[in-house]
Amino acid sequence: DIQMTQSPSSLSASVGDRVxxxxxxxxxxxxxxxxYQHKPGKAPKLLIYAASSFQSGVPSRFSGSxxxxxxxxxxxxxxxxxxxxxxxxxxxxxxxxxxPGTKVDIK
Amino acid sequence: xxxxxxxxxxxxxxxxxxxxxxxxxxxxLNNATMGVSWxxxxxxxxxxxxxxxxxxxxxxxxxxxxxxxxxxxxTSKSQVVLTMTNMxxxxxxxxxxxxxIAAARxxxxxxxxxxxxxxx
Numbered sequence: 001d002i003q004m005t006q007s008p009s010s011l012s013a014s015v016g017d018r019v020x021x022x023x024x025x026x027x028x029x030x031x032x033x034x035x036y037q038h039k040p041g042k043a044p045k046l047l048i049y050a051a052s053s054f055q056s057g058v059p060s061r062f063s064g065s066x067x068x069x070x071x072x073x074x075x076x077x078x079x080x081x082x083x084x085x086x087x088x089x090x091x092x093x094x095x096x097x098x099x100p101g102t103k104v105d106i107k
Numbered sequence: 108x109x110x111x112x113x114x115x116x117x118x119x120x121x122x123x124x125x126x127x128x129x130x131x132x133x134x135x136l137n138n139a140t141m142g143v144s145w146x147x148x149x150x151x152x153x154x155x156x157x158x159x160x161x162x163x164x165x166x167x168x169x170x171x172x173x174x175x176x177x178x179x180x181x182t183s184k185s186q187v188v189l190t191m192t193n194m195x196x197x198x199x200x201x202x203x204x205x206x207x208i209a210a211a212r213x214x215x216x217x218x219x220x221x222x223x224x225x226x227x
Contacts, residue, residue: 001170034213036154043203043220044154049213087154091212094167096144096156 002026002090004099012107019075021102023088028068032092035064035073038101039084047086048073078104109133111143111204111218118224119194125223129187129204136182137162143187144207144214145178147200155200159207160187194225 003026013019023033031051038044046055048064051071061076075082083106088099115127129143136143142161148154158168158178168176177190191198204218 032211034211036214038154043217044214045217046213046215049208049215050211053211055215089154089156089214094159095169096159096167096212098154098156100153 001095002029002092002097004088004090004097006086006088006099006102008102009100010103010105012105013078014107015078015080017078017107019078019082019104021073021086021088021104023066023071023073023099025069025071025090025092029090029092031067032090033064033066033071034089034091035062036087036089037082037084038087044087075104109206109216111206111216113202113204113218113221115202115221115223117222118226120227121195121225123194125189125191125194125198127189127191127202127204127221127223129189129218131185131187131204131206134206136180136185136187139163140209142207142209143180144205145187145189146203146205146214146217148203148220149197149200152200157191157202158189161209196225199223199225 005024033051035048036044052064085101085103144159145157160166160178175192180187201220203220205214
């Protein structure tokens with residue numbers, strides 16, 4: 001199975017901050033990397049697919065980059081509604097695997 | 108509008124078999140470009156992919172849970188069923204039914220989820 005790691009596991013930030021979350025795969029996954037936002041009590045939401053493609057309706061402050069084993073999710077200017085847990089997920093092969101998550105909370 | 112809705116028991120006893128049903132609308136289970144996945148999240152823990160099934164009936168399972176899982180579909184009813192045998196308290200989780208896009212295998216949208224508690 002491909003193992004996914006994320007860093008940091010949590011971070012505190014202020015509204016307006018630029019936030020970067022890193023995801024690393026245990027082997028090359030090309031660009032088969034997706035990002036999700038999860039708020040308590042709600043269903044996770046797809047933000048970015050194929051490493052850098054925007055899901056329809058997602059604000060442009062979210063962006064993704066990377067290929068191979070190293071990927072990043074960037075929030076250019078953190079908004080109050082962005083406080084959540086973010087997960088990366090590899091879809092290069094099955095079994096599909098998720099990272100452990102990065103919790104973004106208010107500083 | 109694509110929606111997925113999970114249904115099943117909220118409480119199961121240890122050793123019992125869990126059966127969850129996902130009813131989809133807004134897309135067909137015959138559509139070759141998409142399938143249905145089940146994903147769970149134990150309280151306070153990360154997301155864990157369990158299984159998926161595509162229109163050609165191709166199925167894939169979590170390595171660690173493969174022996175306990177079965178996924179199937181009834182296209183006429185727009186339903187996907189997941190069974191998990193020999194339930195244990197560690198299987199207590201919110202179980203999500205989701206659509207998976209075949210090309211890049213990204214997951215969107217997700218059902219609202221159903222909390223299943225395993226307890227005697």
